[in-house]
Amino acid sequence: MTGEPRRSRSTEAFFGRRRGKTIRTPQADALEARLPAYLIDLGSRPPAPLAALFAAPVDRVRLEIGFGGGEHLLNEAARHPDTGFIGVEPFVNGMAKLMLALGDTPLRNLRVYNDDATRLLDWLPDGCLSGIDLLYPDPWPKRRHWKRRFVSRVNLDRFARVLEKGGRFRFASDIDSYVNWTLLHCRAHPAFDWQSSSADDWRRPYAGWPGTRYEAKAIREGRTPAYLTFVRV
Ligand SMILES: C[S@@+](CC[C@H](N)C(=O)[O-])C[C@H]1O[C@@H](n2cnc3c(N)ncnc32)[C@H](O)[C@@H]1O
Numbered sequence: 001m002t003g004e005p006r007r008s009r010s011t012e013a014f015f016g017r018r019r020g021k022t023i024r025t026p027q028a029d030a031l032e033a034r035l036p037a038y039l040i041d042l043g044s045r046p047p048a049p050l051a052a053l054f055a056a057p058v059d060r061v062r063l064e065i066g067f068g069g070g071e072h073l074l075n076e077a078a079r080h081p082d083t084g085f086i087g088v089e090p091f092v093n094g095m096a097k098l099m100l101a102l103g104d105t106p107l108r109n110l111r112v113y114n115d116d117a118t119r120l121l122d123w124l125p126d127g128c129l130s131g132i133d134l135l136y137p138d139p140w141p142k143r144r145h146w147k148r149r150f151v152s153r154v155n156l157d158r159f160a161r162v163l164e165k166g167g168r169f170r171f172a173s174d175i176d177s178y179v180n181w182t183l184l185h186c187r188a189h190p191a192f193d194w195q196s197s198s199a200d201d202w203r204r205p206y207a208g209w210p211g212t213r214y215e216a217k218a219i220r221e222g223r224t225p226a227y228l229t230f231v232r233v
Pocket of ligand 1: 013014015016017065066067068069088089090091094115116117118135136137138139150212213214215
């Protein structure tokens with residue numbers, strides 16, 4: 001074992017697992033039946049305007065990177081029917097869970113992508129998103145693994161390109177060193193301003209926050225989450 005990241009040959013920022021335990025039959029069936037209708041094909045050019053990706057008429061588009069089981073993504077898509085949501089998750093078990101949770105009635109303001117989010121980001125047109133959520137990204141707490149973290153100068157450049165002016169980048173984490181890392185990276189980046197109106201608002205969840213599975217585990221284990229919001233200037 002060398003100190004090099006387990007980077008898949010075809011991706012740049014995904015170092016996690018693509019599969020976990022055997023997917024239960026209902027989830028596997030849902031994945032097979034429903035994924036094709038939701039999956040974005042990067043082999044075609046993005047539609048102009050990007051809102052045309054969605055069956056529903058939407059007036060803005062948001063992206064969630066690494067949605068896990070999709071609890072937050074589904075909640076947001078239901079709360080904001082006029083917004084199109086793109087969810088990215090390379091972990092097949094997570095995607096299968098989302099497909100089962102979707103049920104048989106199509107969610108017309110949702111599309112998904114099942115590989116490294118950097119690929120989708122590079123496919124998207126300039127200034128097409130009103131928001132990006134990166135919620136409890138893989139923390140890579142050991143210093144020698146920090147370079148695997150999704151937040152980096154190059155990925156903030158990607159975010160800056162695809163976010164419209166005034167668009168928001170939201171980052172939640174329970175790992176203090178990653179919260180500091182993100183604050184430092186965004187402070188050093190000319191396209192982002194930290195939006196903080198009081199000394200402790202970053203300790204309060206976002207409006208309508210349903211929680212996520214990873215967050216529930218962090219709280220059970222005694223860690224305190226932080227909820228940061230940066231504005232694309
Ligand atoms: C710690 S989990 C958190 C999941 C979920 N957001 C939650 O809070 O429960 C991080 C997720 O990010 C996904 N992920 C890691 N690298 C990624 C990448 N480059 N692109 C998209 N998703 C990624 C992983 O597969 C994993 O499901």
